[in-house]
Amino acid sequence: MAQEKVTNQYDESSIQVLEGLEAVRKRPGMYIGSTSVRGLHHLVYEIVDNSIDEALAGYCDTITVRILPDNIIEVEDNGRGIPVGIHPKMGIPTVEVVFTILHAGGKFGGGGYKVSGGLHGVGASVVNALSQWLEVEVHDGKKIHAQRYERGHSCGPLQVVGDTDHTGTKVRFLADDQIFETLEYEYEVLLKRLREQAFLNAGLRIVFEDLRDEEKVRSKNLCYEGGIREFVTYLNKSKEPIHEEVIYVSGMKGTSMAEIAMQYTTKYDETLISFANDINTTEGGTHETGFKAAMTNVINNYARKHNYLKEKDSNLSSEDVREGLTVIISVKVEEAQFEGQTKTKLGNSEVRGLVSSIITEKLTEFFEENPKIAKTIIGKAVSASQAREAARKARESARKSALSTSLSLPGKLADCQSKDTKYTEIYIVEGDSAGGSAKDGRDRRFQAILSLWGKMLNVEKSRLDKVYNNDKLQPVIAALGTNIGADFDLEKLRYGKVIIMADADVDGAHIRTLLLTFFFRFMRPLIEGGYVYTAVPPLYKLVKGKETRYAYSDEERDKISAELRGEDGKGKVEISRNKGLGEMDAKELWATTMDPETRTLKQFTLGDAIAADQTFSVLMGEKVEPRKAFIEENAKYVMNLDV
């Protein structure tokens, strides 16, 4: 019905464009990427983008985004309000054109930086087409003009519905359940994107409210006067910067502009996030390549000029100069070209030169004015370069020694006879006495034992080169045969199961955390593939006369104890706590912990490994406060472990 009414209003040429909105419903993926929860969130971004355009044009300073009950979205801004006058070509109010006609963009109003791949207000009609209903309200300073649409078609003419004393636009919509797999918005996902937009538009206030559950109302007031500088501070809040001030440089050329904010931390990885017209360019592009090339040049030139690099030294690499760097690059270009698989790669070639010249001029200037900061940064890059060189050497010597293959298997490895990974397993055992019992008690046909000794390695503080040379982890790498990091090869794994066997006390927990963290960071496919297990030794030993039984929990202990006493409840059952693996003899260890027929194994998941990794970071990292908090919080747990 609604459709008939609408089509009657238009002339021939506009009927053709009307079919455009049907095309959006037929192939939604082409317009918003997908109909999954991702596409659903995209609807919100499209409407918010129009408000942000208005902010960029300088007419709007506050945007409110609300998730209302039943997943209705409301976006409101205090801009000029979408024009309500009759559109000269279409003969209907411009606001109605904006919402009901799929236009190419750029035709309505000019100037400013175009977002969403260069289309102005074009998202509004797409959102409308993909909504069960949408209502728009325009405040023009005097009157409120309102119109409602259902699945893209207006339900009636634009009407004045009241008076107002301000200007702005309010849009409310319910996504179409005929189109989307789910209508449930994720608060955190929307928050992340809105926060990003607030950082990118310094001073713009974005209020975000989740009003779906009246008992769990969430709201955020996002406004950052410092813009992308504050973005860097925000990203570094749990890291340790090596210089206090966030470095900020910006510049313009023609109608394009670029700004860059950055700060180095003690971390080893790099966080580089780039935007073009407020769109996160995850596939990179010319702004990123310009930045990287110029950074490398500037830092090498400065290092040579001030003698941090001697003539004989080779240049610092592109990776070296960005180790531990957190950087935001934001560019605004009038005709942005988005390329790549997901249209998130910036193609404009002039931007490479713009970013590169800003870094070359302004960063050099900054270094000359702040020699202390320059020295710190170059020191970091030089040590990155040395670590890279050391890692390369260690890798090479590891490769060479791997040539003498199984000869280089560690001395503490008691290998098994079978080579068939369908059956083989390796027990990694902490401590020599437990290792001895395990070696004697095992089924040598398919069970290998590796005893670990030597100092504990602080993985958090180590780079790859230290891992290669560490006397505790080296035997593990050699025994498993897979190598590590970029050289990891699952095909070369020598056992079908990797079983960590350690005591149920603090030391045992420590070695488990260490190994799991190590696997997580350097042999992740091992955990992802479900190859890593922990053996579960018994907690109690129960003896009555000649009969010995083992219990793995308190409940089991009580049950077995009752069984042993028998019906008459007579006879003394001796119950002892298992002190440790080292105190079991070979037979006991086999019967309780190693016999595939009776033992319990717990398979480690990626979740366990991530938790271990975090525990490790906290326990071994450089920050004292979180470590203290962690230990206090877990004191009870640690004591329980320490049986």
Ligand code: 1YM
């Ligand atoms: C909650 C969504 O869409 N705000 C918004 C949109 C527009 C304007 C202001 C606007 C733009 C211009 C002139 C111009 C749009 N207008 C158009 C079109 N908020 C929201 N606020 N006057 C007002 O660009 O010249 C498209 S979007 F085409 F009608 F001008």
